[in-house]
Amino acid sequence: MTDEVKPVIGIEINDRIYNYKLFQSLDLLSKTFSQRKAAKELGISHSVFNRRIINAEKSLGYKLVDKVGSGSELTDKGLELLDIYHTYNNRLKKSDNIRIAGGHIITGLIESLDLPFNIQVLSTDNDNAYDLAKDDLIDILALDDPLLAFKEDLNFTPIAFDSLVLVSNDENNQKINAIDDLSNLDFVSVKGTAQRLVWDTLNFNDIDYNIVKEVKSQFDAFKLVKNSDNLYTFLNASYFKGNSVLKNQTRHSLGLVYNPGYDGKVDDFVEYILDKCSDVIRLEGFTPIGY
Template sequence: MEFESKGLISLEINGEVYGYRLYESLDSLSKTKSQRRSAKELNISHTVFNRRILKAEEKLGFKLTKKVGNGTALTQEGLDLLEEFKKYAIQIEKTSTINIVGGHISTGLLESIDLPFKTNIYSSNDEDAFELAKRGVVDLLTLDDPLIAFERDINFYPIAYDYLVLVSSPNSKKIETISDLENLDFVSVSGSAQRLAWDSLRHYDIHVNIKESVSSQFDAYKLVRDSKNLHTFLNASYFKGNELLKFDTQHVISLVKVNEDKTEVNDFIKYLTNEEGQKTIEKQGFTPM
């Protein structure tokens, strides 16, 4: 098996994430039995190759390589680690079904449209979805907010625009201006695009009180709906509300390749970004790119 993917495929061991570079090094060494030949094959210096192995051994607490005559071979632990990575790679490559994990809004969009692909879609918040994607057990990551990708310089593919609306309890006072938000009680949603609303309120020097924090926009909506005087900011594609901060909170719904070599993933992204896919997205209440 060739280690050509430059995506997020990795294994997590005792809280440490080991990426594809370590595994392509182990794979090469298992064949060449020479660090120098493997370094040349990977187009890196022998020093860099050796440091990569030593750094991993220090974190893992066991040896990955051993001297054999004039060459270098993998220890049994090194072979076991390489085998674990191959299992993950095989798991991703062996089926045409696209395994997707992502934020509640972006996965909800994908679930609501009739896609010409076989998919398994798992919904979470952006932060938890990203942690799962780092393990390499899915093919595609969807983001309700591109912040995670921006912070880590990860390439992403925009598929739609969305913005936030103010949703208030049925009997709360009418909000007409931004200043009317001063000292009101809010429900926050972790791992969502709400950061744009909070940043905007700070910009306008408006103070609000965060009374509850939930992980789903739908949970936030229920809390606000059933309360006497609570408010929240939710995605306009799914909820109706006051467009007070529409232009301040516009953001991109996007996709990140996890399994870069899977043909179906590339075809999936092409479909969503072409004219037919964009029309389908627009019908779901999102603004096309």
């Protein structure tokens, strides 16, 4: 017979360890808004439940629970403590899903692939995705541009190449034929993307330009410039149509950050993409690694 093993955690706060039973009590109270109902679900008396909360409040030095009418609810401090517990407790839960978070372009590519894996994908900006990775809440950090990986000395595995195109309203875009035509234009920049290659190129060629707004999403930048008479931006050629004036200067890799050898299913996932998905990657507008 196989024993069922379920890990539980306590949390150390100011050199004192608080038992998992406290956090189970706070969790149930947050759902039932009743100490009596929460105590009943835990199989303990109301007096034991109440004493557990009071003892923790005395030790912590702040209130965890407030009376509201005939019921109870968690204070802001109580909710904050419960959120910390959930964060750490979630790390102990095994999941069949491979959890991935990262840039809109590469996560869109991953979701377009026909993969024999259960995946859970979150499209967000680099900063939020990296925070999730540092908190060990995802298995793979997916990056639209490798700069963050290089800055933080992370293990980066490229899976495709892309380049950037100049996007603006159609009439203005047709006027750009060479790099000198970019002089003194107003640009919308997108944080965390390969646009750094554009600015480096313009600076190297002594081209004056103005960055008038920064956004987090390429789709936000697209909407801004398409609805403007004088704004420009550079976006990924795999997703957006535009002028390829700086195609050669903006070729860059998209890839994954993970710990090889730590989780076999994650290793298999990355290997499958590299070995089996070249044709689909090409159809999606990217250049597969090795081509």
